[in-house]
Amino acid sequence: MPSPEPVRVLFLSGKEAHAVEPLQSYLKAIHHLQVEFRQTSRLSSNLGDFRVLVLVNPASLSPSEQEQLRTFVEDGGGCLGLIGPPMESLPAFFGARLGHPSPSMELRLNFADPKHPIAQRLPPELCLYDRFQPLEPSDERSHPALVTMWHYQKVAVALLREEGKGRVCCTTLQAVKEPLFQQIVYRLIRHLAGLRELPALGVGILGYGPHGSMGCLHGRAAQEVPGLKLRAFCDLSPERLSQCREDFPGCRTYQTASELAHDPEVDAVIVATPPNTHAALALELLRAGKHVICEKPMCLTKEETEAMIQAAEENNRVLSCYQNRRWDGDYLAIQQALQDEMVGEPFYLETFVGDFNHPCHYWHSHRPISGDAVYDWGAHYVDWILNLFPGPIAAVIGTLHKRVWHDVTNADQVRVQIRFADGREAEFLHSDVAALRKPKWYLLGTEGAIVSQWNELPVHQLDPITYFREEQIPVTETPPLLTLRRRDPRGSMAVQQLSLPKPRRFPYHLNLADHLLTGEPLAVSAHSAARVVAVLEAATRSAEKGGNPELLRV
Numbered sequence: 300m301p302s303p304e305p306v307r308v309l310f311l312s313g314k315e316a317h318a319v320e321p322l323q324s325y326l327k328a329i330h331h332l333q334v335e336f337r338q339t340s341r342l343s344s345n346l347g348d349f350r351v352l353v354l355v356n357p358a359s360l361s362p363s364e365q366e367q368l369r370t371f372v373e374d375g376g377g378c379l380g381l382i383g384p385p386m387e388s389l390p391a392f393f394g395a396r397l398g399h400p401s402p403s404m405e406l407r408l409n410f411a412d413p414k415h416p417i418a419q420r421l422p423p424e425l426c427l428y429d430r431f432q433p434l435e436p437s438d439e440r441s442h443p444a445l446v447t448m449w450h451y452q453k454v455a456v457a458l459l460r461e462e463g464k465g466r467v468c469c470t471t472l473q474a475v476k477e478p479l480f481q482q483i484v485y486r487l488i489r490h491l492a493g494l495r496e497l498p499a500l501g502v503g504i505l506g507y508g509p510h511g512s513m514g515c516l517h518g519r520a521a522q523e524v525p526g527l528k529l530r531a532f533c534d535l536s537p538e539r540l541s542q543c544r545e546d547f548p549g550c551r552t553y554q555t556a557s558e559l560a561h562d563p564e565v566d567a568v569i570v571a572t573p574p575n576t577h578a579a580l581a582l583e584l585l586r587a588g589k590h591v592i593c594e595k596p597m598c599l600t601k602e603e604t605e606a607m608i609q610a611a612e613e614n615n616r617v618l619s620c621y622q623n624r625r626w627d628g629d630y631l632a633i634q635q636a637l638q639d640e641m642v643g644e645p646f647y648l649e650t651f652v653g654d655f656n657h658p659c660h661y662w663h664s665h666r667p668i669s670g671d672a673v674y675d676w677g678a679h680y681v682d683w684i685l686n687l688f689p690g691p692i693a694a695v696i697g698t699l700h701k702r703v704w705h706d707v708t709n710a711d712q713v714r715v716q717i718r719f720a721d722g723r724e725a726e727f728l729h730s731d732v733a734a735l736r737k738p739k740w741y742l743l744g745t746e747g748a749i750v751s752q753w754n755e756l757p758v759h760q761l762d763p764i765t766y767f768r769e770e771q772i773p774v775t776e777t778p779p780l781l782t783l784r785r786r787d788p789r790g791s792m793a794v795q796q797l798s799l800p801k802p803r804r805f806p807y808h809l810n811l812a813d814h815l816l817t818g819e820p821l822a823v824s825a826h827s828a829a830r831v832v833a834v835l836e837a838a839t840r841s842a843e844k845g846g847n848p849e850l851l852r853v
Contacts, residue, residue, distance in 0.1 A: 306492045307333045309349040311357075313340035318475065319355055319381070325481040328820050332488070342367055350492040351377040358386045365390050373463025377491025379484070380469035383430070393469045394441035394460045398433035406431055406472075408456065411443040416496060417486040419817075420525055420809045425479055432471040434458050444468065445483075457487075466491045482819065489817060497816045501530040503565040503589075505556055505580060506572035507539045513594060513621075514571045518547050520805040521569075526812040533559040556580050560587035567815065569621070570594060573668045578603035581618065585610040590617040590815065596678040597828040599670045600836055604829035611825060619811065619821060620828035624679045625686070626806040628778045628799030633740060633749055636797060637687060641783060642744025646723050648684060651737040652676045652775060653712075653730035657704060664707035672729050673697065673713040673842075674835050680727040682831045684717060687742075691720040694848040697838030703732050715838040718848075739779050747785025749797070754779050 316338040326334050342364045408425040410418040433454040443455035457470035474480040502521040507514035521529035531551040532543045540552040553559045567590035578598040581591045597620040611618035658664040699710035712730040740751040753774045762768045781797035813819040830853050837849040
């Protein structure tokens, strides 16, 4: 599958260079965008070298520059105007009149055309905290792109128009720190450049598992996410393939990875087999020209990650890991709190998962296949830790206990301690012999702390014999209660509950489609997944040596 077409962009920030830095950083991360940033509002004589021009507050364009810009667009270029204070009017070229500005507030935005390319895979309603200033089309060639309700009327906050062979857009939205706004700006740049989304990706699932397992979930996601097309399943078990054909009528089924690798309608394969098989299967698929997404953990050793990444690079394919819990509401809320500096500088973190329960007899509890208990929940929790504390690692300590569940080979309890080069500390504890749970999160910062308690939610159902039945939703699947406590300027402690963002269906798969079809940044890179594996492997080595520190430079 071809890579997104390179696009040369000239970004003129003028006096607003510092204010738009977050947006510039996002655009720099998109490899096929070749963006030249200039801290000026003056046009240059070489506009023809670029596909799209981004102007921040283009109020000072002279008549000759406006004519130069019009010629650039009429010849097939694109122009995006990011409009904010102190602008009171727009050059006529943009085909828009500025309405009266209002204070910043929560804006509920909709795409004027839900089927427009910029709307693909985004929620039908977007919420941004931003300054409100309406845009009114000055003629019939300007059309709303984004609208919001204002005093019972739909008003535009972004307008699109065509000029000759090119396109023009202007928007009064200014939320340059918000990932959603950054994503919209990039899509506008693509649209202004005349780029179209690549054809839908054919998806194959390798490893179906028991009914209702991860293979089934990935199949549902491939059916539901626009831009993905479910093509085939592969599993060694004829019984599971039969179940697969019942669950997903019309899909092809294979019994070997080699058969799946040679299916020309499969562009990407999700490997949902046990961890000890990930590396060999991924290498075979990457060398066959498939994009590969591995279930977590990506594999079991640093050596395997290096071979997988090398194969992906040599074959120009995408390699990623299904770190789906990066979209868990509690993690996102803590991440946002740190970005907003609500606890000052974070320096110490404890995380926990567990209970006093007999481990399952599936492969999850068999060390030669799973890598031991640390690779199970640890793949999620260590990923969280490394994203919240992104600095270089100095050392890893692992310890384990085997005291109760002797019928399985996994440890009863594992602990991973991570020491960072800047002095920060983090710990992950997974215990199947914890009669009392610790908090899921315990985070200390220089100005405050965050703690979370598990949220136990029973479900009651009517029963004609016993009147009702009670079932417990697993606490790992219910959002915990997050409390932030910090010292205020008067010397007392303020306490507040952190709100959690609303969940989205299949957010990982949405991002995967965005990356492969439009070139948007990949949320879970192979290198970030490899860093998790390196820590888990180091913790395992440390535990085998009685808890001696393992030096690690990743």
